[in-house]
Amino acid sequence: MLPSIGRATDLWTTFQTPTAFLTEVFGSTPPAPKLLMLDAAAQAKLTAAFGRAYPQAQLRYWKADGRSAWILDDIGKVGYQLTTSGFVVKDGSIDSARVLIYRESRGEQIAEASWLKKITGAKLAGAKLDKTVDNISGATLSVKMMERMAATALILDSMAAA
Known part of the structure; x- marks a missing residue:
């Protein structure tokens, strides 16, 4: 069974809060958030990976020590x-990748460290990941979602570096 910090409802599992994630990544004092504006050109790049326009016009991210967190x-x-x-x-x-809050009724196996390691090291190949990520029976849509989000994070990182 996966660990649960708390449940907002029977279907919501908080594996890690966003604050705890940033502390894990950057230490006790995470850097101040930066803001990335998603104009029409940025949205066009994201749509290829995300499958639709990203639902925000601006996005916070954190960057320090050659790493960015999304x-x-x-x-x-x-x-x-x-x-x-x-x-x-x-x-x-x-x-690294973490599922912070899972709110669906099936597929929470994507939060397991052994599965998340399969995304580690992935780079972009066009708008997709360059690695084949094994599916999980009963969690196909959750696996595809994580692949989309990982590719989106890579595209966003490249935009923030420009």
């Missing part, structure tokens, strides 16, 4: 609830 939301299936995940990007690849 906290993103996505849904695995239309009509389901948002899942919040954190991604760390270093040198153009996923350095």
Whole structure:
């Protein structure tokens, strides 16, 4: 069974708060957040990976020591609830990934460390990841969601570096 810090409802599992994620990544004093503006050109790049325009016009991120941290939301299936995940990007690849808050009724296995390691080291190949990530039976849409968010984090990191 996966650890749970607390439940907002029977279906919501908080594995790690965004604040705890940033502390894990950067230490006890995370850097101040930066703001990335997502204009039409940025949205066009993101749509290829995210599958639709990113739902925000601006996005906070954190950057220090050659790494950037991104906290993103996505849904695995239309009509389901948002899942919040954190991604760390270093040198153009996923350095680490975490499921922070999972709000769907199935597929929470994507929060297991053994599965998240499969995303680690992934880079962009076009608008997708360059690694094949194994599916989890019963969690196909959640796996695809995490792949989308990881690719989106890589694109956002490249935009922030420009």
